[in-house]
Amino acid sequence: MSPWSRHGCAKIHDMIRGFITLYVLLGLLLHIFINDAQADTASDAKSQRHNLIQKHGLYESPQWQQRCQQVTEQLKLTAHCQLLNHSAPNAYAFADGVIMINQGLLKMIKNPDQMAHILAHEQAHLTLQHHQELAQFIRKPPLLFPKKKLKKLRHQQELAADDWANDHLVRHQFDPRQIHHLWQQLLTQEKTNRSSDHPALAERINHQWLVTTDQNLVWHP
Numbered sequence: 001m002s003p004w005s006r007h008g009c010a011k012i013h014d015m016i017r018g019f020i021t022l023y024v025l026l027g028l029l030l031h032i033f034i035n036d037a038q039a040d041t042a043s044d045a046k047s048q049r050h051n052l053i054q055k056h057g058l059y060e061s062p063q064w065q066q067r068c069q070q071v072t073e074q075l076k077l078t079a080h081c082q083l084l085n086h087s088a089p090n091a092y093a094f095a096d097g098v099i100m101i102n103q104g105l106l107k108m109i110k111n112p113d114q115m116a117h118i119l120a121h122e123q124a125h126l127t128l129q130h131h132q133e134l135a136q137f138i139r140k141p142p143l144l145f146p147k148k149k150l151k152k153l154r155h156q157q158e159l160a161a162d163d164w165a166n167d168h169l170v171r172h173q174f175d176p177r178q179i180h181h182l183w184q185q186l187l188t189q190e191k192t193n194r195s196s197d198h199p200a201l202a203e204r205i206n207h208q209w210l211v212t213t214d215q216n217l218v219w220h221p
């Protein structure tokens with residue numbers, strides 16, 4: 001074997017070793033990424049919800065429970081309402097058909113139209129099978145820029161859920177513009193506490209091009 005070919009051979013070995021190292025590193029990174037991402041599968045929904053209730057407790061308010069149920073029925077949604085005693089202004093859809101609203105968000109809701117939008121947005125995640133889409137992505141993440149692509153997917157899902165909610169509200173005689181008052185309130189809070197799974201509220205507002213009004217901002221049960 002000439003020194004030339006030995007050199008070539010060593011070079012190939014180095015390259016193979018390099019590829020193996022890279023492959024292992026990539027695998028480790030993906031493993032960390034997968035564990036880091038929230039497992040939004042239907043089978044995990046119950047235990048995720050159970051964990052949240054264990055940690056924060058349910059928010060015992062017959063008035064809010066009734067309001068939530070009423071709007072759910074008016075919108076003809078399949079989901080069931082659950083209220084969580086948590087101060088963060090957030091709502092969640094669980095793949096087993098439960099919509100959970102935090103007490104912190106309930107405090108900000110001023111009328112049935114706003115409640116309707118929150119419920120319809122969460123129902124949209126269920127109807128459009130976003131949990132399954134995310135789970136599928138997490139099971140088979142792309143090799144290049146998985147975190148960036150996951151963020152993009154979540155972003156698209158949020159905008160799609162807003163669109164679905166708007167159409168659904170109009171179809172059931174609710175005013176989809178009312179949610180903007182709540183978003184404006186959240187916008188000021190978002191600067192200090194940015195929600196990771198919702199795109200910037202300003203963008204959501206611009207995306208919909210809705211005109212806000214100051215009417216009907218008091219809840220009349």
Ligand SMILES: [Zn+2]
Pocket residue numbers: 121122125158161198
């Ligand atoms: Zn959402």
